[in-house]
Amino acid sequence: MLLLILGVAIWCGAHLFKRVAPDLRRPLGNAGKGIAALLLIASVVLMVIGYRSAEVIPVYSPFAGIGHLNNLLMLIALIVFGAGMAKGWLWTKIRHPQLYGFTLWAAAHLLVNGDLASIILFGGLGLWAVAEIVLINRQDSWTPPVSGGPKRDLALVGVVLVMYALIALVHVWTGHNPFLGTYA
Template sequence: MQIMILGLVLWTVSHVFKRLAPGLRARLGEVPGKLLVTVLSLAAVVLMVVGFRRADFDPVYTPLPGMGHLNNLLMLFSVYLFGAGKVPGVARHYLRHPMLTGVVVWAVAHLLVNGDLASVVLFGWLGVWALVSMLLINMQERWKRPLRGRLRADGIVLAVAVVLYGVIAMIHIWLGHNPFLGTYG
């Protein structure tokens, strides 16, 4: 689990670097700064995945029966939110942080169906990171609400989200964690 925690720390540091050390981040320059965050983020994801897969199963709580259905619905919504902030649709007009909100929804969805220690640490940490990131951004930047876009753009994002959700589900199945089999009792 130490490898996973190292990945979580690396993810957190690389993502809050701009908020906590804006002068240093600015001195790096736009492209080198983004490249550094990208490289550190990819390394963090690899460490999180490897660490999570190697972690022992230490139960913390037993997920409630039937949560698999809610998990799958929340995951589709989470994938939708990841894309909603990038297109001029209706959702972007109402949500200041659609991608970070998607991370929170993703974390909650996974905590509904995974009650082991590694899951609580991984999904709980990333959910809290997303909430703290929202707070830091809100404290440092004013939000200028984007113009309300077209519902058609949100429909396209939803269609792409359904396809991506299918790909994510297939990857989970390939890794041995079928999202359609858990806690449906």
């Protein structure tokens, strides 16, 4: 469990450092980006190893059939997350598409995983994304960008459907079929 907690803490720290300590980050320049990238890679490795090796300690039982809501939220999360890269109409409506998509991803996983390790992983990362949104909103103003047109949103949906299928296949391959619908 310690590796998982350390991984989540490093992820949050590496991302939040720029916002909470800009005077310390600024002098690092491009080297700071490299350091952050290495810390993020290390954090992902620690989270994966920590989560996969954590003892299952039940905290709450998900509702039977809640997996279907999880699957729908995951599809929406991928669309919202990708909106910032697609730069279509949706991009003009959501200020932080990747952070909101990430938050939806975390919430969806908390619906179907009631063990302590999942709460640490998904809850911790979800809280990080919300904190990041709050900090950015306090520090920077936002002008909605110009839409690249509806074709970009249609392309986004196509890419998301392929990504969704790949993510589902990885889940099935690792023994967690997301289409069973019952997790309780």
